[in-house]
Amino acid sequence: MKTSKHIIAVLLLISAFSSCNDDSDDPILPEEDVLETFNILATIDANGHEIGIYSEQQQFTIGYNELFIRIKEVASDTYVADADISWTPMMHMTEMMHSCPKSAVSKTDLNAVYKGFTIFQMPGNAEEYWELSLDYTIAGQSYNATERIEVKLPTDGKQRVSTFMGSDDSRYILAMMPMQPEVKVNDFSAMLFKMENMMTFPSVADYMISLDPRMPGMGNHSSPNNEDLSYDSSSGMYKGKLSLTMTGYWKINLKLMNDSGVVLKGEDITEENESSSLFFEIEF
Amino acid sequence: MKTICAVQRSFGWLSNPKTIPLQLGLVYYLFFSTMSQAQETELHLVQDSIIPIDLKEVVVISSYKAALEHRLQHKPLATLDAYLESSKKVTMIKRGAYAWEPMLNDMSSERLSVTIDGMRIFGACTDKMDPITSYVDVSNLSEAHISSGQQGSEQGATIGGALDLRLEKSNFKTTDWVGSLEMGGESGNNAQIIGGELNYSDEHFYIDTDVIYRKAENYVAGGGTEIAFSQFEKYNISTNAGFKINDDQKLSATFIFDEARDVGYPALPMDVSLAQAFIGSVSWHQDTFLGDFTDWETKLYANKVTHIMDDSQRPEVPIRMDMPGWSDTYGLFSQMRLKTKKHRFLIKIDGFYNRSLAEMTMYPNNPNEREMFMLTWPDVRTLNSGFYAEDVFDLEEGSLKLSTRLAVQNFNVADDFGLNSLRIFYPEMTRRQTRFLKSIAAQYHRSFKSIHFNGGLSYGDRAPSVSEGFGFYLFNSFDNHDYIGDPDLKNEKAMEANAKLSLKEKRFKLELEGNYFHITDFIIGEIDSGLSVMTIGAEGVKTYQNLDSADLYNISLETTYNILPELQWSGVVSYHRGTDNTGRNLPFISPVAYGSNLQYSNKTITGSLAMQGAGKQVNFNPVFGEDQTDAYTVFSLTVGKQFSFNQDKLYLKFGVENLFDEFYSTYTDWRNIPRIGRNFFATVSYAIN
Numbered sequence: 001m002k003t004s005k006h007i008i009a010v011l012l013l014i015s016a017f018s019s020c021n022d023d024s025d026d027p028i029l030p031e032e033d034v035l036e037t038f039n040i041l042a043t044i045d046a047n048g049h050e051i052g053i054y055s056e057q058q059q060f061t062i063g064y065n066e067l068f069i070r071i072k073e074v075a076s077d078t079y080v081a082d083a084d085i086s087w088t089p090m091m092h093m094t095e096m097m098h099s100c101p102k103s104a105v106s107k108t109d110l111n112a113v114y115k116g117f118t119i120f121q122m123p124g125n126a127e128e129y130w131e132l133s134l135d136y137t138i139a140g141q142s143y144n145a146t147e148r149i150e151v152k153l154p155t156d157g158k159q160r161v162s163t164f165m166g167s168d169d170s171r172y173i174l175a176m177m178p179m180q181p182e183v184k185v186n187d188f189s190a191m192l193f194k195m196e197n198m199m200t201f202p203s204v205a206d207y208m209i210s211l212d213p214r215m216p217g218m219g220n221h222s223s224p225n226n227e228d229l230s231y232d233s234s235s236g237m238y239k240g241k242l243s244l245t246m247t248g249y250w251k252i253n254l255k256l257m258n259d260s261g262v263v264l265k266g267e268d269i270t271e272e273n274e275s276s277s278l279f280f281e282i283e284f
Numbered sequence: 285m286k287t288i289c290a291v292q293r294s295f296g297w298l299s300n301p302k303t304i305p306l307q308l309g310l311v312y313y314l315f316f317s318t319m320s321q322a323q324e325t326e327l328h329l330v331q332d333s334i335i336p337i338d339l340k341e342v343v344v345i346s347s348y349k350a351a352l353e354h355r356l357q358h359k360p361l362a363t364l365d366a367y368l369e370s371s372k373k374v375t376m377i378k379r380g381a382y383a384w385e386p387m388l389n390d391m392s393s394e395r396l397s398v399t400i401d402g403m404r405i406f407g408a409c410t411d412k413m414d415p416i417t418s419y420v421d422v423s424n425l426s427e428a429h430i431s432s433g434q435q436g437s438e439q440g441a442t443i444g445g446a447l448d449l450r451l452e453k454s455n456f457k458t459t460d461w462v463g464s465l466e467m468g469g470e471s472g473n474n475a476q477i478i479g480g481e482l483n484y485s486d487e488h489f490y491i492d493t494d495v496i497y498r499k500a501e502n503y504v505a506g507g508g509t510e511i512a513f514s515q516f517e518k519y520n521i522s523t524n525a526g527f528k529i530n531d532d533q534k535l536s537a538t539f540i541f542d543e544a545r546d547v548g549y550p551a552l553p554m555d556v557s558l559a560q561a562f563i564g565s566v567s568w569h570q571d572t573f574l575g576d577f578t579d580w581e582t583k584l585y586a587n588k589v590t591h592i593m594d595d596s597q598r599p600e601v602p603i604r605m606d607m608p609g610w611s612d613t614y615g616l617f618s619q620m621r622l623k624t625k626k627h628r629f630l631i632k633i634d635g636f637y638n639r640s641l642a643e644m645t646m647y648p649n650n651p652n653e654r655e656m657f658m659l660t661w662p663d664v665r666t667l668n669s670g671f672y673a674e675d676v677f678d679l680e681e682g683s684l685k686l687s688t689r690l691a692v693q694n695f696n697v698a699d700d701f702g703l704n705s706l707r708i709f710y711p712e713m714t715r716r717q718t719r720f721l722k723s724i725a726a727q728y729h730r731s732f733k734s735i736h737f738n739g740g741l742s743y744g745d746r747a748p749s750v751s752e753g754f755g756f757y758l759f760n761s762f763d764n765h766d767y768i769g770d771p772d773l774k775n776e777k778a779m780e781a782n783a784k785l786s787l788k789e790k791r792f793k794l795e796l797e798g799n800y801f802h803i804t805d806f807i808i809g810e811i812d813s814g815l816s817v818m819t820i821g822a823e824g825v826k827t828y829q830n831l832d833s834a835d836l837y838n839i840s841l842e843t844t845y846n847i848l849p850e851l852q853w854s855g856v857v858s859y860h861r862g863t864d865n866t867g868r869n870l871p872f873i874s875p876v877a878y879g880s881n882l883q884y885s886n887k888t889i890t891g892s893l894a895m896q897g898a899g900k901q902v903n904f905n906p907v908f909g910e911d912q913t914d915a916y917t918v919f920s921l922t923v924g925k926q927f928s929f930n931q932d933k934l935y936l937k938f939g940v941e942n943l944f945d946e947f948y949s950t951y952t953d954w955r956n957i958p959r960i961g962r963n964f965f966a967t968v969s970y971a972i973n
Contacts, residue, residue, distance in 0.1 A: 182704065183657075183704060183705050184704030215656070217650055219602070219817065221817055221818050223708065224814065244708075245708055246658035247654065248648065248655065248657070249650075283654050
């Protein structure tokens with residue numbers, strides 16, 4: 001039985017390869033497939049365009065979201081390759097409105113695919129919601145498309161972003177970059193933004209973030225040879241090393257210091273103090 | 285037969301339906317035993333095969349048919365551990381009532397070479413809860429050969445010495461069918477022991493089968509304290525067979541299956557739900573080889589050990605965990621001898637391949653959190669290829685033995701998960717490494733009439749053990765620390781000197797023996813205060829490190845006096861010391877120990893009165909988890925009688941250990957776990973020829 005299954009699998013593989021060969025001559029649009037492996041999180045129909053927001057994620061989540069954008073001209077059924085896009089995510093709270101840290105939207109190597117990231121600080125709820133507003137220009141003509149989006153808590157409920165008031169009375173947003181944790185010394189990075197006002201969140205350079213990973217379920221033990229996060233100007237990120245000595249739930253306790261070494265947020269872990277007020281969570 | 289049934293009743297086995305398999309076993313043995321022809325058997329006395337030049341000790345382990353020969357054995361159905369402990373060179377570290385860890389010259393597993401009939405086999409427990417000696421039993425062993433220091437290098441690279449457990453074989457003796465049955469019981473832990481063997485042997489063919497089953501409940505320490513989690517249950521089945529192709533050539537095979545379940549370790553935070561070993565070998569023996577060579581023996585072997593730790597019976601633990609371990613070994617050796625007028629050569633090539641893997645899965649108290657998993661032994665593959673040669677040559681009034689072992693040992697960390705785990709601590713660590721091991725020894729013997737002098741000098745080294753090199757958060761409850769291996773450890777090297785003076789008169793024998801080890805790059809765990817404890821409740825983390833050096837001394841004096849032909853007294857006193865280069869005391873070094881034994885034996889009756897004790901431990905070290913152990917003295921008494929029915933023989937033995945119910949523990953008792961209190965035992969052996 002097993003053997004026959006294997007044979008079928010092999011045959012399927014062979015046919016798959018051969019069909020690829022057959023298709024290579026046909027004029028198929030590569031765009032059709034480029035985002036196939038991604039999930040479509042939102043579609044905006046406006047101005048005769050169908051704008052798709054894609055991601056490797058299943059949903060808009062608080063924290064770092066890498067998003068891909070593609071604009072289809074409905075009339076001609078083609079993708080727009082030379083648009084200039086800018087975007088503004090906006091949180092509509094009951095009392096006020098605010099935006100979130102975000103990147104510019106840039107072209108990718110993939111034809112007619114644009115990308116950028118947003119860092120949502122909070123999820124939406126029944127009364128409060130996020131709206132994504134896109135301003136884009138195609139061949140000198142400007143358009144706007146705005147759509148309400150659903151930003152949710154991560155499915156695993158783990159903390160990957162933190163919004164806090166520093167001891168310098170500035171409000172900061174610290175987001176963990178996505179990673180695949182393994183039992184090893186992992187590359188670990190984060191992005192730091194300052195909230196200048198409701199709409200402006202410049203990236204902060206040259207601060208320092210110390211790491212203290214702990215397992216609260218296992219006597220709050222730590223791991224050796226971690227490397228604190230330091231600013232890397234080329235990527236605009238804070239990079240360091242995170243040692244995870246076993247699988248399970250880890251709390252990555254953090255401490256943020258400014259460029260003169262003043263602690264803005266977070267505490268050392270001691271016998272009495274089991275966790276820092278600034279932390280990320282990982283479970284694998 | 286009546287006697288056997290009576291014994292059965294007395295232990296309540298017949299009435300207990302759970303023991304039906306046992307009874308079937310009994311029937312099997314009795315049936316085949318009675319089927320067997322009665323034949324006059326010549327009892328071969330074990331020859332004193334010890335070459336006087338070797339400072340070797342042989343512990344004779346009585347087998348069933350040999351029980352009648354070796355009826356002087358203090359407690360015939362004792363565990364192998366107890367047999368080994370009765371030797372004057374071996375001490376046993378105890379973590380409970382089962383699977384004690386042998387020590388030789390105050391050195392344990394990683395510094396010893398422990399083999400079964402020359403086969404390498406490695407325990408699968410990261411916490412040393414399954415020494416090799418726990419996977420065989422007295423039912424299938426004839427002797428344990430104990431060689432001190434580099435005298436043990438014949439079996440493998442070693443520092444402290446070698447322990448080779450020799451299997452019992454009929455070996456083409458013309459005994460025809462022989463069967464026997466033995467049963468025993470003990471009061472201190474309600475132990476029940478039943479064993480039997482059925483052998484057939486003629487000039488061309490033999491097959492031996494042995495079975496033994498032991499079950500013990502919690503034991504009671506002196507003064508009546510029950511030691512919780514000290515129960516165990518095990519059985520061992522073995523068979524070996526030989527076939528003579530012609531007068532010169534023999535083919536033989538052995539197989540052992542050993543399984544222990546529900547083994548409590550009162551001194552440890554976890555017990556064992558399963559410890560299981562399959563051990564098998566095939567060998568070819570040829571009396572002559574390539575002209576002048578003799579005794580050419582080639583053996584291929586394989587063994588598989590599975591060890592599963594379990595805390596499910598413990599009422600309260602900080603966190604539940606599973607800790608299974610596996611150790612598989614494949615090996616071979618081929619050896620031959622050459623005798624010339626003055627020289628006796630032994631040449632041997634050997635090799636083994638071992639795979640050691642152990643896991644730890646912890647189940648968080650918060651059910652929403654995921655399991656915590658780590659590899660505590662990262663699938664380490666050890667490949668060792670060695671060459672050994674010795675020459676014993678006669679000098680005037682004496683002889684000199686020169687021996688050497690050269691070996692190449694490769695380590696390969698096969699599992700990526702494990703390699704990445706260790707690289708957290710050692711970022712530059714390579715997956716593979718190769719080490720060269722060497723040993724050279726000279727041993728001199730000279731006799732001046734009734735006085736014999738033995739003296740030797742040697743050098744040897746060893747590679748780190750899997751735990752020392754690659755262990756990952758191994759919790760040691762003795763010093764309450766987590767241990768991390770270091771793959772970059774240097775080989776440990778030992779210079780050794782030994783001397784023995786013996787005086788042998790007609791009724792009197794005196795032996796004064798001493799040895800000294802100067803060990804450089806001594807491997808031991810040292811506190812690394814920068815590391816965070818993993819195990820809940822542990823005090824700190826130790827990493828294995830090379831100490832500059834350590835020195836160990838062992839001195840013993842043994843006397844034997846034959847008061848009457850039937851009455852013998854023997855006494856032994858020993859002194860041990862171990863320190864490192866900064867003068868710190870090393871752990872597990874015996875205080876002054878002494879023993880005295882008065883033994884009576886005539887043709888049918890034996891009896892003994894033994895005393896054993898140790899002085900207060902003066903040299904101990906809290907850094908290694910030790911505290912001071914008090915002095916103790918315990919006594920034991922045995923009496924045995926043999927009956928004959930036609931050609932069959934019945935042997936009864938009764939005894940009591942720890943006569944005065946002393947509450948005590950010794951320096952080898954893990955976390956001062958007290959020893960068994962007053963313990964009555966009885967054994968019945970019935971041999972059918």
